[in-house]
Each structure stands twice: as structure tokens, then as C-alpha cells.
Amino acid sequence: xxxxxxxxxxxxxxxxxxxxxRKVLKERIAAKLTFGHNGGIFKIDQTLICFVQFLIDQDxxxxxPLIDSNDNPxxxxxxxxxxxEILDRYFTATYEYQEEYDKLKKSRTVETLVDL
Numbered sequence: 482x483x484x485x486x487x488x489x490x491x492x493x494x495x496x497x498x499x500x501x502x503r504k505v506l507k508e509r510i511a512a513k514l515t516f517g518h519n520g521g522i523f524k525i526d527q528t529l530i531c532f533v534q535f536l537i538d539q540d541x542x543x544x545x546p547l548i549d550s551n552d553n554p555x556x557x558x559x560x561x562x563x564x565x566e567i568l569d570r571y572f573t574a575t576y577e578y579q580e581e582y583d584k585l586k587k588s589r590t591v592e593t594l595v596d597l
Contacts, residue, residue, distance in 0.1 A: 492552065495589075495590065498591045499588075510574050521549060522549050533547075533563065538597065544556060544558060
């Protein structure tokens with residue numbers, strides 16, 4: 482009976498540690514997807530990327546005001562350069578997220594989770 486309780490406690494500790502490590506990973510990636518530009522703070526996500534690409538497709542590429550995460554209008558002098566920067570940051574962060582998430586999925590003990 483004690484072995485059964487010990488296994489249950491180990492599993493509970495593993496699940497709790499896994500949940501905490503996932504939360505820490507998400508927060509770290511969210512920080513990397515925060516982009517400061519011209520005094521504004523932008524959350525880089527698919528919506529921002531698509532909207533910026535839409536504006537570029539409409540030949541609106543210079544001196545474009547965008548609303549940042551704090552609802553402030555921020556003038557973007559060169560929208561193409563802005564798009565290149567947010568795409569680079571987005572893919573760098575999401576590739577890192579995928580690699581770290583895969584490591585978490587493969588970890589089967591609390592010790593390996595903590596060592597990541």
C-alpha cells in the first residue's frame with residue numbers, strides 16, 4: 482500500500498512540476514514576443530503579422546500609425562522593415578518554444594523536468 486501511495490505522490494509531483502515548467506516556458510516566450518518600437522510595445526502574434534502584411538499589400542508602407550498593446554498610436558516609419566523584424570522575432574521565439582516544449586514532453590521524471 483505504501484508503494485502505491487509513493488507512486489501516486491511521485492506522479493502528482495511530476496504533473497505539478499510539468500505544469501509549472503510549461504507555465505514558465507509560456508511566460509518566457511511571451512516576453513520574447515513583446516516588441517518595443519518607436520516608444521510603443523507590440524505583442525507579436527499572427528494577427529499583427531497579418532494586419533501588417535495587409536497594409537503592405539495595400540501599398541501602405543511608410544508613416545503608418547499602429548495601435549500598440551497599450552492602445553497608443555505609434556507611427557511606423559517603414560512598415561516593411563517593421564514586418565521583417567516582427568517575423569524574425571516571431572519565428573525565433575516559436576522555434577525555441579517548439580524545441581523546449583518537445584524536451585518537456587520527453588521528460589518523464591521531476592529531476593529531468595527541473596534540469597531543463
